[in-house]
Amino acid sequence: MALRIRAALRNLLHKRRVEARLDAEVRSYTDLLTDEKIAAGISPDEARRTALAESGGLEQIKQAVRDRRAGAAFEVFSQDFHYGLRQLRRSPGFAALAILTLAIGIGANTAIFSFVNAVLLRPLPYPNADRLTILLSGLGYSNRAPFSSFELYQLRQRTTQFDQLAGIWVTNGPLPGEGDAEQVKVADTTSNFLPLLCTRPALGRFFTPQDDTPDAPNTLILSHAAWVRRFGSDPAIVGKFVPFGRQKAQIIGVLPEKFRLVFPDDASVPPNVEVFSSVPVGPWDPQGPAFLHVIGRLRSGSTIASAQAEADSAARQINALGGRASLSNFRLYVFSLQADDVREVRRTLLFLFGGVALVLLIGCANIANLLMARARQRLHETTIRAALGASRSRLVRQLLTESLLLGAFGAIAALALGYAAIRAILAARPPSFVNFDNVTLDWRVLAFTFAVAIGTSMLFGLAPVVATRRLDLTRNLKDSGRQSGWRRRHWSSALVSAEVALAFVLLLATGLLTRTFVNILRLDPGFHPENIFTFRINAPGYAPLHQLQQQLAALPGVQSVAAISHLPLDDAGNWYDYYWKEGAPPELQNTVMADHRSILPGFFSTIGATLLQGRDFTESDDAAHQHVVVIDDVLARQLWPNGDAIGSKLNISDSPHGPYQFQRDWAVVIGVVRHVQYHSLTAIVRPQIYVPYQLAPRPSMSFVIHTAGAIPNLADSVRKQVTNVNRQMPITHLEPLSLLVDRAHAESRFASLLATLLSAIALLLASIGIYGVLSYSVAQRTMEIGIRMAIGAHRAHVMKMILADGFAWVLPGVLGGVLLSLLVTPLLERLLFGVKPGNPENYALILAVVLLVSALAAFLPARRAMKIDPLTALRYE
Amino acid sequence: MDQNQTNLLQGTLDLLILKAIGAGELHGLGISRRIEQITHGTFRVKPGSLFPALHRMEEAGWLSSDWGESENNRRAKFYRLTKAGHRQLGTETRQWAKVALAMADALKAT
Structure with missing residues (x-):
């Protein structure tokens, strides 16, 4: 050796x-x-x-x-390498086109893979992330519902598969500390919640059960961002008592900078919670509100399946205890937290992954065609090399080295392009796409990129090998490189057909997604967001709110003003519970869950919601009078299918004695309003009930101001009015309501935008393919065409011949695309809204687009063929 | 060229070269001629096979070479066996004898 x-x-x-x-x-x-x-x-x-x-x-x-x-292998490689470089340098146009195509194709794959990697493959940024689960309860119509404190307590008593079960509830609240009051996301968590998701705090400690004892001080843990922003990164913050709303609270810890909550989009647990406080769990109130989102860590050795089996039996036992779950259909669902987090984004990502793969395949086909054409042009040279003693395997290795070289350059360019694409996608991402923060070019993405580059190089590298499959030395030398092309062009034509088929499928999918986007844009969200300006404030009580409402309404240009606890399509901490009508038997109580909204009178007319029956609240709908409630048509249909909701009594939870002092109460339905899309534009998540603020005071309210048009300096006027009423009512989130609607469109806009981009690239590549192969064929057939014209063929005839040639590949491609789409588009169904995968209009439109673009791509070489001068063509050889 | 030239079995070329040089140092053409002679013309080794084999065996340490004068005063590269080459000749000869015996037996057995 x-x-x-x-x-x-x-x-x-x-x-x-x-x-x-x-x-x-x-x-x-x-x-x-x-x-x-x-x-x-x-x-x-x-x-x-x-x-x-x-x-x-x-x-x-x-x-x-x-x-x-x-050392021969190395030497041969180095020779091939240099030879390949020389060849590429000799035809810079070809090299640039091929490398650009590869850079786009591979770069798109790199970008999308880096998202797949970060979101679907990498574990959540938590200790023992693979053992983290999310638990959801089901009762009546609700399947993804939270738990009451009672239910979580009982669940802990009855399960052994989890070593921890913890809960969180997020709402709006004040930012602790001196200075301007500010509304932020505040989470109530069980004391074991944070240690489940975080190894140790950056400063101080986590909550312990002692923090939940009645005489313990009010304690808080801050997010890193809140600590930096509000307390100037004070290293001695731990242990200090600071103002928290109208109370004082002790800061006991600060979370690490990288910590963030990654919860499913519909769990109402946003990533930007700034303040954590502790909430006790106990069996006190079997009828208590369901608000806790529960996560659990599986005991090591337990599986989701074993945990689910145990949860099923625990659900039956909890049913038997009475409480809200007294009926037999209380259910429990256990999912992997990661899988549940990504269940929405997964489809979009996998679709995009499929899309970029198609683009890369089309690009490959183009490069294969270019390489094949080059190999044919170089046949004479190859033949001489073979005659001089180059073995077949050596020639093949040579061709593959050249392809690999292209692939390597392509991969390097692709990394740059991919990185830019990642930045661009991150900038355009919909807010609902959780876990996008840790998207980077890590080693897995790099490995993927180079694997794809090598794979594709081999794929298109096979093309010239096929093209020079049979080297007939004598004939090739005699022919001096001239080609009798028909038979060899079969491969190129097949590649073009395949390109057309793939581009067709991608375009079809894009058509469907764009229609989905348009359908969502056209949706009626149940309100009119135009000319509505919103802001959020700490609500100090009814009187100042009412005063502010009147003063704002008096501003010039303002048409009406009202306030609500949760704006439509806002990610604010949600508030919902079970409701039942008077006389409902126990088994029908606790089966309908509805969003609970606290409003000031005039809310419906201000945001343009339609009052279908009955009346709006007035100022006198307070605790002293009969308790009243307005419901939406979804709840009305569920509880009163005969339409006799008005005047009926509904069991609600309200808090006339102050925020958080909940009680069950009977209220009379005085109005039915059209459903407002509070959570998403496309799905009715829950019905809604509206309660007057006097019956259900909240610590935070959002004002909605309907103006006659754009009002200059509205924000300043609003601030002045608020300061007039109460200096302690700081305002945040000054923004138009239409912004929230835009955000809700983001996901579908994102999918349709990226799909459009991908299919534009695909179509461009496919038409370059058609153009390239047809041009080559015209060049090869110059003499034939010259002869045809010399013996009387018309120019129009020649043009028709070349166009027919082109369409002889396009049509099978379209046919293949239709067949392929029948297989592929049903997979898209879950991404679509208001359009079926088999939509005939979409098919017709895409067919027209593909045929038109193909005709354009074929027209240029056909025109060149038409202009061939027979005399020149015949002298040409 | 001899159309019916028996194809060299895989591995036999090395053994023939080792055997040819075993008697004393030879240059390329000499080795070729010597193989022809000792196999009574059955094997004619062409330079396209001979030289790659010589270089490979030299790299393996079985042969060493020196430039010298041929019998008719031309410069030529002469090959001789090294110690390892002698050992290799012994090993390969024994192996070949075994294979040849086995083959002969096998063919008789029908």
Whole structure:
């Protein structure tokens, strides 16, 4: 072995000397052979000729030695490498086009893969992330409902598969500390919640059960961002008592900078919670509100399936306890937290992944065609090389090295392009796409990129190998490179057909997604967001709110003003519970869950919601009078299918004695309003009930101001009015309501935008393919066309012939695309809204687009063919 | 060229070269001629096979070479066996004898 390595080094390092000796040795052999023949009586010239003939050529002998000696593989590679570089440099146009195509194709794959990697493949940024689960309860119509404190307590008592079960509820609240009051997301968590998701706090400690004892001080843990922003990164913050709303609270800890909550989009647990407080869990109130979103860590060795089986039995036991779950259909669902987090984004990502794969395949087909054309042009050179002793395998290796070289350059360009694409996608991402923060080019993405580059290089690298499959030395040399192309062009035509088919499928999918986007844009969200300005404030009580409402309404240009606890399509901490009508038997109580909204009178007319029946609230709908409620038509249909909701009594939870002092109460339905899309534009998540603020005061309210048009300095006027009423009512989130609607469109806009981009690239590549192959064919057939014209073919006829040629590949491609789409588009169904995968209009439109673009791509070479001058063409050869 | 030249079995070329040089140092053409002679013309080794084999065997350490004068005063590269080469000749000869015996037996057995 050592000898071989030494020999290899000598061969590589002292190449010139080794070569000279080899040459001398082979020459001495033929000289000796010639001498031998002369000695046998043959004339010197003849002797030399036969000696050379018998040896089989000096170059061939030397090449045979070179191929076998140590280090030959490396030397061959380095030769091929340099040869490949030379070839690429010699045709910079081709190289640039191929590398650009690859950069786009691979770059798109790199970008999308980096998202797939970060979102679907990498574990959540939590300790033991693979054992984290999310638990959801089902009761009546609700399937993804939260838990009451009672239910979580009972669940903990009855399960062994989890080593921790923890809950969180997020709402709006004040930012602790001195300075301007500010509304932020505040989470109530069970004391074991944060340790489940975070190894240790950056400062201080986590909550302990002691924080939940009645005489313990009010304690808070801050997010890193809140600590930096509000407390100037005060290192001595831990232990200090600071103002928190109208109370004081002790800061006991600060979370690490990287910590963030990654919850499913519909769990109403946003990532930007700034303040955490602790909430006790106990069996006190079997009828208590369901508000806790529960996560659990599986005991090591437990599985989701075993946990689900145990949860099923726990659900039956909890049913038997009475409480809200007294009926038999209380259910429990256990999902992996990661899988549940990504269940929405997964479809979009996988679709995009499929899309970029198609684009890359189309790009590959183009490069394959270019390489094939080049291989045919270089056939003469290849033949000479074969005649000079290059073996078939050597020639193939040579072609593949050239392809790999293209792939390598493509991959490098792709990384740059991919990185730019990642930045662009991150900027355009919909807010609902959780877990996009840790998208980076890590080693997995790099490995993926280079694997794809090598794979594609091999794929298109096969093309020239196929093109030079049969080397007929004599004929090729005699033909001096001229081609009798038809048979060989089958491969190119098949590739073009495949490109058209793939582009067709991608375009079809894009058409469907764009229609989905348009359908969502056209949706009626149940309100009119135009000319509505909103802001959020700490609500100090009814009187100042009412005063502010009147003062704002008096501003010039303002048409009406009202306030609500949760704006439509806002990610604010949600508020919902179970409701039942008077006389409902126990098994029908707790089966309908509805969003609970606290409003000031005039809300419906201000946002343009339609009051279908009955009346709006008035100022006198307070605790002293009969308790009243307005419901939406969804709840009305569920509880009063006969339409007799008005005047009926509904069991609600309200808090007339102050925020959080909940009680069950009977209220009379006085109005039915059209459903407002609070959560998403496309799905009715829950029905709604509206309660007057006086019956259900909230710590935070959002004002809605309907103006006659754009009002200059509205924000300043609003601030002035608010300060007039109460200096302690800071305002945040000054923004138009239409912004929230835009955000809700983001997901579908994102999917349709990226799909449009991808299919535009696909269509462009496919038309370049058609154009390229057809142009090549026209160039090859110049003489034939010249002859045809010389014997009387019309120009129009020639043009028709070339166009027909082009369509002879496009039409099978379209047919293949239709068949492929029948397989593929049903997978898109879950991404679509208001349009079926088989939508005939969409098919017709895409068909027209593909045919039109193909015709354009074919027209240019056809026109060139038409302009061929027969005389020049015939002289050409 | 001899149309009916028996194809060299895989591995036999090395053994023939080792055997040819075993008697003393030879240059390329000499080895070729010596093989022809000792196999009574059955094997004619062409330079396209001979030289790659010589270089490979030299790199393996079985042969060493020196430039010298041929019998008719031409410069030529002469090959001789090294110690390892002698050992290799012994090993390969024994192996070949075994294979040849086995083949002969096998063919008789029908």
